[in-house]
Amino acid sequence: MSKQFEAFYNDWCSYQYTFTIGLELWFDLNLKSKFFNELKFDADSLKGYRIQAAERCSEMLGNRPALCLSGGIDSQAMIQCWQEAGLEFDVAILVFDNGLNRQDVDHARLYCAENNIKPIEIPLNITRFLAIESYELGLRYKCNSPHFITHYKLFNILRDRGYTGVCAGGTYPFRYSNSWKNPMSAATMNFIEYSHLSNYPAMGNFLGYSPELAWTLGMLSFPLKETTGRNNNYYNLQEINQVTHERYQLKVDAMSRHGLKIIPQSQKFTGFELVKDYFAKKAGGDGWAFERNFRHPLEKLFPTTGTSIMTMPALTKKTLDKLYSNQLLASIDAGTGVAEQPGASDNRPRKFYTRRNPQTIV
Numbered sequence: 133m134s135k136q137f138e139a140f141y142n143d144w145c146s147y148q149y150t151f152t153i154g155l156e157l158w159f160d161l162n163l164k165s166k167f168f169n170e171l172k173f174d175a176d177s178l179k180g181y182r183i184q185a186a187e188r189c190s191e192m193l194g195n196r197p198a199l200c201l202s203g204g205i206d207s208q209a210m211i212q213c214w215q216e217a218g219l220e221f222d223v224a225i226l227v228f229d230n231g232l233n234r235q236d237v238d239h240a241r242l243y244c245a246e247n248n249i250k251p252i253e254i255p256l257n258i259t260r261f262l263a264i265e266s267y268e269l270g271l272r273y274k275c276n277s278p279h280f281i282t283h284y285k286l287f288n289i290l291r292d293r294g295y296t297g298v299c300a301g302g303t304y305p306f307r308y309s310n311s312w313k314n315p316m317s318a319a320t321m322n323f324i325e326y327s328h329l330s331n332y333p334a335m336g337n338f339l340g341y342s343p344e345l346a347w348t349l350g351m352l353s354f355p356l357k358e359t360t361g362r363n364n365n366y367y368n369l370q371e372i373n374q375v376t377h378e379r380y381q382l383k384v385d386a387m388s389r390h391g392l393k394i395i396p397q398s399q400k401f402t403g404f405e406l407v408k409d410y411f412a413k414k415a416g417g418d419g420w421a422f423e424r425n426f427r428h429p430l431e432k433l434f435p436t437t438g439t440s441i442m443t444m445p446a447l448t449k450k451t452l453d454k455l456y457s458n459q460l461l462a463s464i465d466a467g468t469g470v471a472e473q474p475g476a477s478d479n480r481p482r483k484f485y486t487r488r489n490p491q492t493i494v
Contacts, residue, residue, distance in 0.1 A: 185342035194296025206301025302337035
C-alpha cells in the first residue's frame with residue numbers, strides 16, 4: 133500500500149474483512165506493551181501528540197491541504213491540532229442548498245468565527261446530487277453510504293480547485309464496558325478505497341491516524357456501558373440513539389481533558405437529518421424514503437459490515453487494562469475500577485471468536 137494512502141501511521145493498526153456470523157471488520161493492534169507504558173498525560177505531552185499527528189498527516193497531503201469542517205467535535209479537534217502545529221491549510225465547509233444541513237453549517241461557521249478562521253464554503257445541491265450522481269459515485273468508489281459518497285463529491289471538488297489532499301476528523305479507539313473497539317466501520321474506512329481509485333490523498337481518520345493521539349484520547353474517555361437488549365447482534369433504533377448520545381458526551385469530556393477547545397453541539401448530527409426529512413415529506417411521510425432510494429440499492433452490491441472488532445496480544449491487553457483502570461482513571465478524579473463496573477461486562481459467549489487465538493478479543 134502506498135504510504136500516502138495509509139489509514140494508520142506506520143500500520144499501528146491493521147485491518148481486514150472476514151466472515152464469521154455476517155460480515156465483520158477486524159482490526160489487529162500492532163502496538164506492544166512498551167508503547168502504552170511510555171504514554172504521558174501531562175499537558176505538554178498531550179499537546180506534543182496533537183502536533184505530531186498533524187505533522188505526520190500533512191506529509192502525505194501535499195503543500196496545499198484542505199481540512200473538511202463538518203461542525204462536529206471531531207473535525208474541530210483536527211483543526212486545532214493543525215493550528216498548534218503551525219501548518220498551512222484551508223478549511224472547507226460543505227453547504228447544502230435550502231439550508232438542508234444548517235445545523236452543522238451554522239456550528240462550523242461559529243467555530244471559525246471563534247477561532248479567527250476564514251473558511252471556504254462549497255455549495256452543493258444535495259437533492260440533485262443524490263438523485264443524479266450519488267449512485268454512480270457509489271459504484272466507482274465501492275461505497276454504500278450516501279453520507280460518505282457526498283464527502284467524496286466534496287473531495288473531488290477540492291481536488292479540482294487545486295488542493296493537494298484532504299483531511300477529515302475521523303475517530304479513535306473507544307472503551308465499551310470491558311472491551312476496546314476501533315469504532316471505524318466499513319463506510320468510514322472506505323476513504324482508503326477512494327484514495328486508491330482516485331489517486332488523490334484523502335485522510336478520513338485524522339484522530340485515529342497517529343497512535344499517540346488516538347490512544348491518549350481513548351484512554352481519557354470513560355467507558356461506555358453497552359446496552360443489554362441486543363437481538364442477533366443488532367441494536368434497535370432506540371438503543372442506537374442512546375449509545376450515540378452517551379458516546380458523544382463522553383467524547384466531549386475526553387477532548388476537553390486532552391486540551392482540545394471544542395464547541396459541542398446540542399447533540400451529534402450526521403448532517404443528513406434535514407435531507408432525510410425532505411425526502412420523507414416528498415414521499416408522503418415515508419421515513420424510509422432516503423434509505424430505500426439512496427442506500428439500499430448500493431448495499432445490494434456492497435453489503436453493510438457488522439461490528440468492528442479489535443484484537444491484541446494478551447500481554448498488551450493486560451498492560452492496557454491496568455493502565456486504564458488503575459492509573460489513568462484514578463488520576464482524573466475517577467474512582468478506581470471504573471472500567472470494571474458491576475454489570476458493565478458483556479460475558480455472552482462468542483465461540484466464533486476463538487479461532488483468532490493466540491490473539492485476544494478485547
